Amino acid sequence: MKVSGFTFVRNAIKYDYPVIEAISSMLPLCNEFVVCVGNSDDETLALVESIASDKIKIVHSVWDDSLREGGRVLAVETDKAFDAVAADSDWAFYIQADEVVHEQYLPVIKQAMEDHQENKNVEGLLFNYMHFFGSYDYIGTSRLWYRHEIRVIRNDKSIRSYRDAQGFRKNNKKLNVKPIDAYMYHYGWVRPPKFMQAKVRNFHSLYHDDQWSEKHLSKSEEFDYSDIDVLARFTATHPTVMRERIERKSWTFERDLSKNNRKPKEKVLHFIEKLTGKRLFEYQNYKII
Numbered sequence: 001m002k003v004s005g006f007t008f009v010r011n012a013i014k015y016d017y018p019v020i021e022a023i024s025s026m027l028p029l030c031n032e033f034v035v036c037v038g039n040s041d042d043e044t045l046a047l048v049e050s051i052a053s054d055k056i057k058i059v060h061s062v063w064d065d066s067l068r069e070g071g072r073v074l075a076v077e078t079d080k081a082f083d084a085v086a087a088d089s090d091w092a093f094y095i096q097a098d099e100v101v102h103e104q105y106l107p108v109i110k111q112a113m114e115d116h117q118e119n120k121n122v123e124g125l126l127f128n129y130m131h132f133f134g135s136y137d138y139i140g141t142s143r144l145w146y147r148h149e150i151r152v153i154r155n156d157k158s159i160r161s162y163r164d165a166q167g168f169r170k171n172n173k174k175l176n177v178k179p180i181d182a183y184m185y186h187y188g189w190v191r192p193p194k195f196m197q198a199k200v201r202n203f204h205s206l207y208h209d210d211q212w213s214e215k216h217l218s219k220s221e222e223f224d225y226s227d228i229d230v231l232a233r234f235t236a237t238h239p240t241v242m243r244e245r246i247e248r249k250s251w252t253f254e255r256d257l258s259k260n261n262r263k264p265k266e267k268v269l270h271f272i273e274k275l276t277g278k279r280l281f282e283y284q285n286y287k288i289i
Contacts, residue, residue, distance in 0.1 A: 001090050001091070001113060001114060001117055002031050002086070002088055002089045002091075003029055003030050003031055003089060003090065003092075003093055004030060004033070004034060004086055004089040004093070005023070005026045005030040005033035005092075005093045005094075005095065006033070006034040006035075006036075006078075006081040006082055006084070006092055006093070006094055006095075007019070007022065007023065007033075007035055007036070007081060007095050007096060007097060008035070008036040008038065008061070008074075008077035008078055008080065008081050008097070009035065009036070009037060009038065009044060009048070009097040010037070010039065010044060010077075011038075011040045011041055011044060011202070012040070012042070012048075013042040013043055013044060013047060014042045014044075014198070015191075015195060015198060015202060016191045016192070016199070017097040017098055018097070018100060018187055018245055019044075019047070019048070019097040019098075020047065020048075020050075020241075021100050021239070021241040021242050021245060022095050022096070022097055022098070022099055022100050023035065023048075023056075023095070024241045025095075025100045025101040025102075025103070025239050025241050026101055027055055028103075028106055029093060029106055029109060029110055030055060031055065031086075031089070032055050032056075032057055032086055032089070033053070034057045034059060034081050034082075034084045034085055035048050035056060035058050035059070035081070036059045036061050036077055036078075036080045036081035036084070037058055037059070037061065038061045038063045038077060039061070039063060045060075059080060061077060061080055064076065068205075068206060068208065068209065069207075070163055070207065071163070071164030071165070071206045071207045072164065073206055074161075074164045074165035075160070075161035075163060075165045076161075077165070078161035078165045079160055082157070082161070083157060086155075087155075089155045090113070090117055090154075090155060091113050091117075091152055091153070091155060092152070092154070092155050093109075093151065093152050094150075094151050094153065095151065096165070096188075098186060098187050098188040099184050099185065099186050099187070099188075100184075100185045100187065100242055101182075101184065101239065102183065102185060102237075102238070102239040103239060103240055105181075108180060108182045109125070109152070109180065109182050112125055112152075112178065112182075113125070113152065116178055120154075121176055121289065122176060122177070122178050122289065123153065123154050123156070123159065123170060123177065124150040124152060124153045124154065124159075124168065124175040124176070124177040124178075124286065125151065125152035125153075125177060125178055125179075125180050126149070126150055126177040126178065126179040126180065126286060126288065127148065127149060127150070127151045127152075127180065127182055127183065127184045128147065128148060128179075128181075128182065129145070129146060129147055129149060129183065129186055130184070130185050130186065130234075131145045131186045131188075131189065132185065132187050132189060132190045132234065133189040133225070134189065134190065134225040134228070134231070134253035134255060135190060135251075135252075135253040136190060136238060136242075136246050136249065137233060137234055137253075138231040138233060138253070139231065139233075139234045140228070140230075140231060141230055142230050142262060142270070143266055143269060143273075144229065144266075146166070146283065147279070147282070148179070148284075148286075149166060149167055149184070150167050150168050150175060150177055150285075150286055151184060153168055153175065156170065158170050159175065162285060164206075164207075166285065167286065168285075174285060175287065176286075176287050176289045177286045177287065177288055177289070178288075178289065179288060185238070185239060185242075187242075191223075192250055192251045193222035193223045193225065194221055194222050194223075196222075196223035197218070197220065197222055197223040200217070200223060201213060201217055204216075225253050228255075229260070229261040229263075229266065230259070230261065230262060231255050231257060233257060
């Protein structure tokens, strides 16, 4: 079984993406790792080149910043990385630059790929998600956070990144997937407040024009982490590759967990979910088989 990892990144230093940790967390499972490095305003290319592994394969890219409708450019860059995956790989393991795999799940992921390698009806593997917010000590637990996403796909180039690169489709049809008992740790909302504010503004620039951003985004230099509905404290362990980054944490975020800022509609839907175990109206860009 041959496995290729793939990702894309631009301005990782400028916006404090843990891309080194993301890639490093997956390398033990991969025979190669394709990194599509976009035209950056910082030393992102040198950062990726500093990874001490001969598995790394760098693809250079220039982003089309005019593709602002629905964040389409993110899917385009994902597809560029996927298209560079070796033709003889069986599986392609996708990760975004702010996601990290805990080493405890590597055997689970490997076993799932081996178990389903010959069953071509399985087009992808579905991961659980843990979303960190504000600091490394809190996770989002409301309906605002997606609970699952496809991160391992067949090396079938008719599979394409969908919309803004949250998932995949084949011939515009949902992929047949098998859920696996593994989590992806998402650190997209954990940065020093200044970096977070800059990242948010940049992120919205991939979806909206400058006039929209000027009208709707805060003018503050620092991100307001207090504007969140509900959080829970994280008490387990982080991936080992995150240790140094966590030790460098330079800001403070504390949350009164008794606070519940859910909107009335969300409170009703949360009550139904607690009562029935079902999350109504949950977006699912996949077909579980």
